[in-house]
Amino acid sequence: MTILARKYVQFNDLVIDNYDMLISADLSGGFKTSTIEYSFGHGSFAAFKSRQQLLTEQTLSMTLKLDTRKLSCDQKKYYKDYVFMNLMTAGKLWAIEGDQLIWTNAFVKDFSETYTTEKFVVSLDIDLVLYEGVWHKADSRKVFLQPYSACDFADCLDFREVDECLDCCASCVQPIKQPCPRCICECDFLNAENSLCELKSEIAEDFYKQCGDTYRIIYNCEAGRKIWDDEAILGQKICKEDSCKNIIAGQFYSDTIVDSENVTITLIGSMIDPIITINGNTMQILGEYDGKLILTASGDVYYQGDDCCPEVLIDINYLIIPDGNTFGFLVHQGMNSVIIDTNDCCNMTCIYIKVDRLTM
Structure with a gap:
């Protein structure tokens, strides 16, 4: 009951x-x-x-x-x-x-x-x-x-x-x-x-x-x-279907009742000027990366090239908001869409999405 x-x-x-x-x-x-x-x-x-x-x-x-x-x-x-x-x-x-x-x-x-x-x-x-x-x-x-x-x-x-x-x-x-x-x-x-x-x-x-x-x-x-490895604590995971393609596309479910802006994005793999789109809103991170790239809800961007190296804070000017888009991502209850253009067609890359799930 x-x-x-x-x-x-x-x-x-x-x-x-x-x-x-x-x-x-x-x-x-x-x-x-x-x-x-x-x-x-x-x-x-x-x-x-x-x-x-x-x-x-x-x-x-x-x-x-x-x-x-x-x-x-x-x-x-x-x-x-x-x-x-x-x-x-x-x-x-x-x-x-x-x-x-x-x-x-x-x-x-x-x-x-x-x-x-x-x-x-x-x-x-x-x-x-x-x-x-x-x-x-x-x-x-x-x-x-x-x-x-x-x-x-x-x-x-x-x-x-x-x-x-x-x-x-x-x-x-x-x-x-x-x-x-x-x-x-x-x-x-x-x-x-x-x-x-x-x-x-x-x-x-x-x-x-x-x-x-x-x-x-x-x-x-x-x-x-x-206790848990990265895959367990970084959030829901979506990867390229084919490492020879540069697009990650899929959907993820959230049980948040109040629409949540507290979303942390982690990209692991190889990427050049990656473009991140969630529920139709787009943000881009300039630069060439091979490792772990983290975009926090506050707009801070961290890069870790190797597990043995500390995370490095990327200059805020590398975070670009294309015309017609807004800062941040909004996740709602139910299925949410995500599209990542890694601009790299030679390596496997995955995205992890961590949402602060809210209720009244």
């Missing part, structure tokens, strides 16, 4: 665990389209500049129940500090929707603490600003899931008890324990077996259950690059 409800599971390192920690969550957003009433006619005028409307920032109001009864006695005194440390820092907010893990950048704008006579419970209302206005579908090869129990929250944090009433120099105070470095806590889980790729079929049931343990989400680009 597919669950359509969106459940919020983590903010920064604060895991919203499955012990009824999330009491309520209300998400609201909107579109930037405005109207002007016609003075002598029915209705209003609305200006639409593109196929889709532009989104405004979103707001999320959440009520969290901090219940210390799920913790051991020596951890309870640090739990609220741990929560506030995460709320004070802008970062990633994660959610699960069906079997899709998504994230957006957010910060806490307002918070309030409700008074209660319960000894073990604190109710915290927080208002988050999701300032991008969109959510990103998680990259399955850069996201890792670490089995998480509420009792593990302080394992990689330097919480310790110091008696300020002691009349002693700082060097005399002995720490309770040396916390394990964060890298050690994470690195054991940064492998293919604990990646979203391998665990995708299991996460829906685990994240949606109402009790028990869950996962801590770790986003690590470098680990993804080390």
Whole structure:
């Protein structure tokens, strides 16, 4: 059974665990389209500049129940500090929707603490600003899931008890324990077996259950690059059908719901002044290349002639936008077309297309 409800599971390192920690969550957003009433006619005028409307920032109001009864006695005194440390820092907010893990950048704008006579419970209302206005579908090869129990929250944090009433120099105070470095806590889980790729079929049931343990989400680009080869992380691949021809032509599918301009193009092979066309819009990179050529969404162009050599930033003047075209590429939901003219008919060349897949 597919669950359509969106459940919020983590903010920064604060895991919203499955012990009824999330009491309520209300998400609201909107579109930037405005109207002007016609003075002598029915209705209003609305200006639409593109196929889709532009989104405004979103707001999320959440009520969290901090219940210390799920913790051991020596951890309870640090739990609220741990929560506030995460709320004070802008970062990633994660959610699960069906079997899709998504994230957006957010910060806490307002918070309030409700008074209660319960000894073990604190109710915290927080208002988050999701300032991008969109959510990103998680990259399955850069996201890792670490089995998480509420009792593990302080394992990689330097919480310790110091008696300020002691009349002693700082060097005399002995720490309770040396916390394990964060890298050690994470690195054991940064492998293919604990990646979203391998665990995708299991996460829906685990994240949606109402009790028990869950996962801590770790986003690590470098680990993804080390585990998988280029072909796995560079995106969808399309190659020449015949190395003796200079054209790469094909289609690729994207499940982005919001049209995405964050597209990274990687060309591997031999090319001279390559011309890249996606969904009818064309850009050209001047120069002769034999290796890896990368065009980012920001317009930066990098060239790596050999795997042993570092990437070199190409002069921006080598990036040409032909008349009648615009900067950047726009990818929509469904099938998208791509045509590459490598101007080289003697070698095999392939294109890799990486799209930041977006939703509301």
